[in-house]
Amino acid sequence: MSTTYYFAIVGATDSPLYEAEFGIHRAENTHLHQFVVHAALDLVEDALFLTNACYLKTVDKYNDWNVSAYVTPSNVRLMLLHEARSEDSIRSFFTDCHEFYIKTLMNPFYEPNSPILSQAFDTKINTLAKKYLL
Amino acid sequence: METDSAATSGWLEPSNNNNELLERVYVKLESVGFRVGKRLAERFAPMSRRLSDTLDIVKFVCKDLWMLLFNRQIDNLKTNHRGVYVLQDNKFKWFLHMSGNNGGAGAARRAQPYIWFPCGIIRGILDGFGISTVVVAETLGLPQCTFQIRVVSDE
Numbered sequence: 001m002s003t004t005y006y007f008a009i010v011g012a013t014d015s016p017l018y019e020a021e022f023g024i025h026r027a028e029n030t031h032l033h034q035f036v037v038h039a040a041l042d043l044v045e046d047a048l049f050l051t052n053a054c055y056l057k058t059v060d061k062y063n064d065w066n067v068s069a070y071v072t073p074s075n076v077r078l079m080l081l082h083e084a085r086s087e088d089s090i091r092s093f094f095t096d097c098h099e100f101y102i103k104t105l106m107n108p109f110y111e112p113n114s115p116i117l118s119q120a121f122d123t124k125i126n127t128l129a130k131k132y133l134l
Numbered sequence: 135m136e137t138d139s140a141a142t143s144g145w146l147e148p149s150n151n152n153n154e155l156l157e158r159v160y161v162k163l164e165s166v167g168f169r170v171g172k173r174l175a176e177r178f179a180p181m182s183r184r185l186s187d188t189l190d191i192v193k194f195v196c197k198d199l200w201m202l203l204f205n206r207q208i209d210n211l212k213t214n215h216r217g218v219y220v221l222q223d224n225k226f227k228w229f230l231h232m233s234g235n236n237g238g239a240g241a242a243r244r245a246q247p248y249i250w251f252p253c254g255i256i257r258g259i260l261d262g263f264g265i266s267t268v269v270v271a272e273t274l275g276l277p278q279c280t281f282q283i284r285v286v287s288d289e
Contacts, residue, residue, distance in 0.1 A: 073179035
């Protein structure tokens with residue numbers, strides 16, 4: 001079974017900061033992944049009202065895909081589009097991604113809510129994906 | 135550094151030039167504090183649960199954040215439950231080694247620039263949690279200082 005994942009970081013001002021795809025993916029599906037994930041942002045807001053936790057589990061489903069979300073204290077959303085997957089590995093993936101995001105934020109040259117263009121960040125996220133998702 | 139020269143070279147005499155200089159120093163220090171505060175909010179916010187209530191966030195500033203920055207907590211927190219919070223620190227760390235030989239008022243005025251940076255930090259932290267505020271500070275006598283947070287609503 002081919003496993004594909006689409007990961008996106010959406011800033012507090014609702015602008016996309018970072019996106020990545022893991023696993024086997026076809027170019028024509030990328031736009032659909034992007035659309036589904038960003039459409040789920042409203043549901044993330046609804047879920048935020050109901051809980052104080054950071055990890056929101058699955059907020060939306062589309063055909064076979066689930067969209068899971070994790071919200072940081074400063075309202076930056078980490079979104080993952082995935083097929084059925086254990087919650088624990090996704091939670092660990094999100095937590096580690098949050099740590100790397102904090103490290104990016106600590107860089108005084110990085111402007112909060114601007115796109116994350118660092119190659120090192122990209123490499124680290126891909127390593128995390130290999131560790132927890134693939 | 136600008137602050138040093140302003141503090142030591144007889145700036146107690148009011149004059150337009152010095153006021154403008156002080157204004158620029160204030161803006162610079164406060165905005166640097168703001169940037170630092172924004173990052174501190176994300177870095178040190180509790181990861182187990184998100185803070186949603188403004189009072190909880192102010193308490194986080196009083197307890198956790200002051201402990202991180204100054205190794206002690208805010209002594210007194212007052213609120214009118216309508217968006218104004220007053221934080222009182224009776225032994226502000228940066229004032230502990232200051233003494234003014236001409237008495238309280240002069241020394242308190244010269245110590246002003248040192249509380250602009252923490253004002254910015256507090257404003258930055260609250261902004262990191264999504265709350266717009268205006269933060270002012272005053273000192274009635276070293277080493278005490280009071281920060282007043284006023285929540286600004288967007289309407």
